[in-house]
Amino acid sequence: MSDPTREVGPKILLRARGVEKSYKVGGAKLEVLRGVDLDVREGEILAVLGKSGCGKSTLLHVLGWLDRADRGEIVYDGRDHAKLPASERAHLRNRTMGFVFQFYHLLGELTALENVLVPAMIRYRPGTFGAQKRELHDRAKALLAVVGLGHRMGHRPTQLSGGERQRVAIARSLMNQPRFLLCDEPTGNLDGRTAEDVRTLLWDLNARSEQTMIVVTHDAKMADQAHRTVHLVDGRICGGEEEAPLVQELEL
Numbered sequence: 001m002s003d004p005t006r007e008v009g010p011k012i013l014l015r016a017r018g019v020e021k022s023y024k025v026g027g028a029k030l031e032v033l034r035g036v037d038l039d040v041r042e043g044e045i046l047a048v049l050g051k052s053g054c055g056k057s058t059l060l061h062v063l064g065w066l067d068r069a070d071r072g073e074i075v076y077d078g079r080d081h082a083k084l085p086a087s088e089r090a091h092l093r094n095r096t097m098g099f100v101f102q103f104y105h106l107l108g109e110l111t112a113l114e115n116v117l118v119p120a121m122i123r124y125r126p127g128t129f130g131a132q133k134r135e136l137h138d139r140a141k142a143l144l145a146v147v148g149l150g151h152r153m154g155h156r157p158t159q160l161s162g163g164e165r166q167r168v169a170i171a172r173s174l175m176n177q178p179r180f181l182l183c184d185e186p187t188g189n190l191d192g193r194t195a196e197d198v199r200t201l202l203w204d205l206n207a208r209s210e211q212t213m214i215v216v217t218h219d220a221k222m223a224d225q226a227h228r229t230v231h232l233v234d235g236r237i238c239g240g241e242e243e244a245p246l247v248q249e250l251e252l
């Protein structure tokens with residue numbers, strides 16, 4: 001198991017300030033995020049913990065530009081989410097971000113292999129996709145093999161177990177080699193051994209390609225092995241502050 005012992009650089013890839021998000025249900029307003037402040041540095045693995053229903057998935061969707069915040073600022077790689085035209089936002093997201101959704105969101109009509117290929121189909125125009133078809137298929141197959149599903153490539157989601165669907169979703173999230181990966185309980189449905197394999201895969205990616213990751217998790221091992229852990233409590237981020245430099249401690 002590879003601990004993320006690699007130093008994380010100073011560059012902040014994602015900065016969130018005062019992020020608020022609420023839902024309207026039957027005329028009532030449910031405030032979920034109440035002023036989230038968070039910095040994620042490039043190359044960092046950040047674990048997000050919190051009670052069920054506290055808003056972790058909501059936070060991930062908002063940080064990954066899949067959903068809009070009601071208020072606040074989300075700046076990714078120097079670009080402010082709210083100030084980008086929708087097309088540019090979608091383009092940037094597709095090229096640089098990968099998502100592992102809590103409930104997978106696989107396309108039911110497609111096989112496991114085709115599901116993994118979807119981000120590449122969105123990224124490349126049909127002509128370009130066709131020209132690289134062999135290479136992209138090989139990559140998708142290799143990703144499925146890495147998550148232990150080399151023998152299930154032709155299965156549709158309903159023909160897969162929960163944990164297998166989760167692993168297809170993980171393979172799909174990596175298809176475009178994203179610089180920034182957002183994972184919502186990526187080991188939530190896996191047995192201990194498979195969860196360990198997924199952790200190893202993600203941590204190795206981080207070590208090899210300095211991929212930045214936010215991982216929402218209840219998996220204690222995953223949280224322990226992240227560079228930093230924060231908690232979402234009452235709609236705000238707690239903990240995970242940088243350790244005070246030694247000189248400041250001495251001054252106290």
Ligand SMILES: Nc1ncnc2c1ncn2[C@@H]1O[C@H](COP(=O)(O)OP(=O)(O)OP(=O)(O)O)[C@@H](O)[C@H]1O
Nearest residue numbers: 023024025032050051052053054055056057058059
């Ligand atoms: N689309 C929606 N419309 C209305 N309420 C929603 C919606 N999505 C989430 N909620 C509510 O917002 C709160 C936060 O939901 P969210 O899914 O972000 O929690 P979570 O921390 O990810 O929980 P879990 O650990 O169970 O996955 C919950 O109380 C939920 O019922």
Ligand SMILES: [Mg+2]
Nearest residue numbers: 056057102184
């Ligand atoms: Mg959730």
